[in-house]
Structures are given as C-alpha cells and as structure tokens.
Amino acid sequence: MVRVRRPSPQTVAVLAALGEAGDGWSHGYDLCRVLGLKAGTVYPILIRLTERGHVETSWETDPPRGRPARHLYRLSTAGAEFARAVTAPAPARDGATAPRLAPGTA
Amino acid sequence: MLAVLLLVVLGMAPLLALVLLVTRLPQPDQRPLGTRVRAALRSGFARPVRPGLVALAVVAAALTFGLERGYLAAVPHGSRWGFDVALLAVVLGPAAALACAGLSALLAAAVSRARGFGAGTVVGLLALLAVAAGSAAAHLPLLASYRADPGGFPVVPNLGEGDLLAPFPIFLAALVWAAPWPVIGAALGDAPGSRHPVRDGSQLLLDLATSGLPESRSAWGAALRAELANIDPPRERRWFAVGGAWAAIRSGASRHAWLAAAGVLLVVAAASLAASRWSLAHDRGGVLVFWTTVPNALLLAVALATAWRTRSFATGLRAGVLAGCAALVAVLVVGIPEAVVWANQRAGYLTTGDAVPPDWQSAVRDVLRPEFLVSILVPWTAAVASGAAVGAALGRLRQRVVA
Numbered sequence: 001m002v003r004v005r006r007p008s009p010q011t012v013a014v015l016a017a018l019g020e021a022g023d024g025w026s027h028g029y030d031l032c033r034v035l036g037l038k039a040g041t042v043y044p045i046l047i048r049l050t051e052r053g054h055v056e057t058s059w060e061t062d063p064p065r066g067r068p069a070r071h072l073y074r075l076s077t078a079g080a081e082f083a084r085a086v087t088a089p090a091p092a093r094d095g096a097t098a099p100r101l102a103p104g105t106a
Numbered sequence: 107m108l109a110v111l112l113l114v115v116l117g118m119a120p121l122l123a124l125v126l127l128v129t130r131l132p133q134p135d136q137r138p139l140g141t142r143v144r145a146a147l148r149s150g151f152a153r154p155v156r157p158g159l160v161a162l163a164v165v166a167a168a169l170t171f172g173l174e175r176g177y178l179a180a181v182p183h184g185s186r187w188g189f190d191v192a193l194l195a196v197v198l199g200p201a202a203a204l205a206c207a208g209l210s211a212l213l214a215a216a217v218s219r220a221r222g223f224g225a226g227t228v229v230g231l232l233a234l235l236a237v238a239a240g241s242a243a244a245h246l247p248l249l250a251s252y253r254a255d256p257g258g259f260p261v262v263p264n265l266g267e268g269d270l271l272a273p274f275p276i277f278l279a280a281l282v283w284a285a286p287w288p289v290i291g292a293a294l295g296d297a298p299g300s301r302h303p304v305r306d307g308s309q310l311l312l313d314l315a316t317s318g319l320p321e322s323r324s325a326w327g328a329a330l331r332a333e334l335a336n337i338d339p340p341r342e343r344r345w346f347a348v349g350g351a352w353a354a355i356r357s358g359a360s361r362h363a364w365l366a367a368a369g370v371l372l373v374v375a376a377a378s379l380a381a382s383r384w385s386l387a388h389d390r391g392g393v394l395v396f397w398t399t400v401p402n403a404l405l406l407a408v409a410l411a412t413a414w415r416t417r418s419f420a421t422g423l424r425a426g427v428l429a430g431c432a433a434l435v436a437v438l439v440v441g442i443p444e445a446v447v448w449a450n451q452r453a454g455y456l457t458t459g460d461a462v463p464p465d466w467q468s469a470v471r472d473v474l475r476p477e478f479l480v481s482i483l484v485p486w487t488a489a490v491a492s493g494a495a496v497g498a499a500l501g502r503l504r505q506r507v508v509a
Contacts, residue, residue: 028330028333032346032349038345038349038352039346039349040349040350040351040352040353040356041349041353043326043329043349043350043353044357047323047326067335068331068332068335068336069332070332070333071325
C-alpha cells in the first residue's frame with residue numbers, strides 16, 4: 001500500500017483557501033493576507049502544488065494600466081479532490097482535532 | 107603543482123571579468139567608447155550612490171578602528187585560548203576581502219538592474235575604493251604610532267619584528283583580489299530587456315533575489331515581482347518582499363546538488379586519507395596545503411557545472427556551498443582520526459607536520475583550530491563563487507548561441 005504523507009497545516013490552509021474560491025482565480029498576495037502567512041511560506045507551497053498538478057496557474061490578461069500582469073492560482077480537478085480529502089474533518093479519535101496553524105508559523 | 111591549481115582556480119574570476127569587459131563595452135549602442143565610459147561614471151556617481159559610498163567608507167573606518175583595538179587587546183592572550191590570534195587575523199584579512207567582493211558584486215548587480223552594466227561596474231569598484239579608503243584612514247595613524255614606538259605595543263612571537271599590524275595591510279592588499287567582482291556582479295544583474303527604475307528597497311531586494319533563479323523557476327520569480335508591483339503600503343511591501351526573497355533564496359536544492367555533494371564528500375574523504383598516508387610514508391609534512399588547494403577544483407567544477415546547466419549563478423552558488431559543506435565534513439571525518447594516527451606515530455601535527463603533539467587530544471584540537479579552518483574555507487569560497495559565475499556566463503552564452 002502506498003502511504004501518502006499528510007500535507008503540512010500551512011499546505012492544508014492554502015488548499016482550503018483555494019478550495020473556497022472554487023473556479024475563481026486567487027492572487028498570491030491575497031492568499032498570504034487571508035491566511036496570515038508570509039510569501040516565503042505560501043509561494044513554495046504554491047510551487048509544489050503546481051508541480052504536482054494540484055494547482056493551475058495563469059497570468060492576468062487585462063492588468064490595470066502601469067502595473068504588470070499578476071499570476072493567478074486555482075485548484076485543478078485533481079487538486080480539488082485532494083483538497084477535499086485533506087481538509088475533511090478527521091474522525092474524532094482520542095480527542096484529536098483537525099490540523100491548525102500554530103501561532104507564529106506565519 | 108598545488109600552487110598552479112590554486113592559481114588556476116583563483117584566476118578564473120579576473121579572466122571572466124576581462125572577457126565581460128571586452129565583450130560588453132563595444133556593445134550595444136554605437137556611441138564612442140569614451141562617451142559611454144563618461145556616461146557610466148556619471149550614472150554610477152548619481153544619487154543615492156554618492157552618500158552611500160561616504161557611509162560605506164565611514165563604516166569601513168569604524169570597523170577597522172574597532173577590529174584593530176580588539177586585535178591588539180587579544181593578541182597577547184592567544185596561547186591561553188588554544189589558537190594563534192595573529193595567524194587567525196592574517197587569514198581573516200583575505201576572508202574579509204572576499205566578503206567585500208560579495209558586497210561590491212551585490213551593489214553592482216543592484217545598480218546595473220536600473221542603470222546598466224557600466225554604471226553597475228563603476229558603483230561596485232567605487233564601493234571597493236570606499237572600503238579601502240575608510241580602512242586605510244583608520245589604519246595609517248595606528249601604523250605610524252607603531253612605527254614610532256614599537257615598544258608600546260605587544261610582542262608576538264609568530265610575527266617578525268615590525269609586523270604586528272600585518273593583518274590589516276594584508277586585507278588592503280587582498281582587496282585587489284576583489285576587483286573583478288563588480289564587473290561580474292554588474293553583468294549578472296544587468297538585464298537590458300527588463301531594465302526599469304527601482305521603486306524602493308523592497309523591489310530591489312526581490313529583484314536581486316529572484317534574478318538568479320533557474321529557468322524552471324523564473325516564472326515564479328516574475329510572479330513574485332508582479333505581485334509586489336501591485337502592493338502599495340510600504341510595510342506590506344517590505345513584508346511581502348522579505349518573504350518572497352526568502353522563498354527564492356531557499357528555492358529547493360535539486361537532487362543533482364545533493365548527488366554532487368555526496369560525490370564531493372566521498373572524493374575529498376578518500377583523497378584526504380590518501381594524502382595523509384602518502385605524506386606520512388614519505389615524510390612530506392602535513393596536509394593543510396592539500397586541503398586548501400585540491401578540493402577547490404572539485405568545488406569549482408560542481409558550481410560551474412550546475413550554473414552552466416541551469417544558467418543561474420544563484421543555483422550554482424547553492425550547489426557549490428552544499429558541496430563545500432560536504433567537503434568540510436569529509437575533511438573533519440578523515441582529519442580527526444588521522445591526526446591521532448600521526449600523533450601515535452610521533453610524526454607531528456597532521457596539518458603542518460611540524461612538532462610532535464604532546465597527546466592525541468592536542469592533535470585533534472589542532473585540526474579544529476579556527477585559523478586553519480578559515481584558511482581552508484577562504485579559497486573554497488572563492489572557488490565556488492568563481493565556478494558559479496563562469497558557469498552562469500557560459501550557460502547564457504550557450505543559450506544565445508543556440509537561439
């Protein structure tokens with residue numbers, strides 16, 4: 001049986017945030033702000049998820065004048081399934097709770 | 107033979123700088139060379155560079171002043187601490203010059219991103235001059251008072267008469283060795299297609315951190331920079347830029363880098379063992395010279411090959427540093443038991459082959475002396491940086507040729 005390593009709480013949080021956006025695109029900075037995580041945490045997670053095919057990326061097609069096009073992110077079909085699997089509340093066992101971001105992990 | 111190897115490794119940076127100057131200066135516009143040099147000087151001196159250079163000279167002077175006082179206070183107590191303070195200070199001179207080379211290359215890269223190769227080179231060279239001027243301004247009065255009354259200064263057995271302050275002129279002389287790095291930094295930082303004014307320090311930091319990413323990650327660098335351009339509050343910009351720079355800098359060491367580091371560990375360990383046993387059998391003194399020269403070639407090769415493959419200076423540097431850490435582990439893993447073997451055979455200290463250690467503990471402590479470790483790490487660092495720079499330049503040249 002292949003053992004799948006459970007993603008870190010930060011990765012779960014990114015997956016949950018992208019899952020909430022559904023088909024809509026998200027910006028990296030907005031994810032950082034919403035999750036209270038630094039770019040140094042969020043971007044490596046986005047890179048990993050993209051390389052594994054869980055996240056789709058695109059560039060803004062119509063950026064505001066004078067600003068460069070921003071990179072956009074959303075879950076792929078496989079990513080949405082993965083996000084549902086890892087963000088689903090685990091069955092209660094010996095008082096265990098769902099993963100949470102520890103204070104100061106940002 | 108070993109000296110030739112060291113010269114070849116250390117000669118790479120000046121050679122690359124020369125090639126860059128020869129190939130960059132006649133291009134890309136048709137203005138006369140003199141006009142372009144004057145324009146580069148003007149641009150290189152323009153604000154905020156001038157006050158920055160003055161600040162750099164003042165910091166260099168203050169640091170030299172403080173370090174000289176610290177050195178004079180510490181140098182008589184070296185034997186009590188188990189290492190030679192004077193020798194450590196002598197080898198820290200080239201180490202400090204290496205740090206200045208890195209700083210000047212960084213400044214040159216930062217300025218060249220906004221103002222071009224010529225201005226970046228000028229700023230990097232001026233930064234080195236500012237450091238030299240500040241350091242000399244602090245050192246010369248002390249040197250004059252030492253020359254006038256050497257009796258008022260401590261006497262150090264390992265340094266000849268009148269040489270007590272030698273580490274500081276050695277640092278100033280070693281700064282010449284840093285001279286190619288502003289040229290290399292300016293060439294690495296200059297991206298003629300994407301030259302743009304720098305809005306603030308946050309943008310500069312993120313630009314520099316993401317400019318050396320390998321091709322497979324360059325889109326992510328662009329994504330971070332575009333995101334920063336859309337953030338306005340300065341505090342938020344700093345917060346995002348620092349996080350983004352950190353993400354770019356630690357952007358995963360590839361499997362190649364780990365494999366290369368493992369290979370370096372094995373080769374350096376085997377070669378160190380062979381060198382130690384050969385020296386022991388032929389009574390050829392210690393292996394310190396071997397450690398300061400032979401692994402250089404390996405580290406240079408790793409950094410060069412990685413940077414050439416990825417066309418990224420930062421990736422080559424990271425792979426080289428990882429390989430350097432592996433080489434240091436190999437040196438210690440082999441050096442410590444070998445030092446005991448040398449001590450048991452009363453053959454002298456493993457590093458230099460002179461004197462017979464009184465016990466095996468002294469023999470082991472000798473391998474770990476900070477002055478020897480620094481003297482090993484300085485040429486290794488130079489080899490890694492040179493390899494990464496040459497590899498990135500050759501990789502980009504190959505890309506241009508293929509395109």
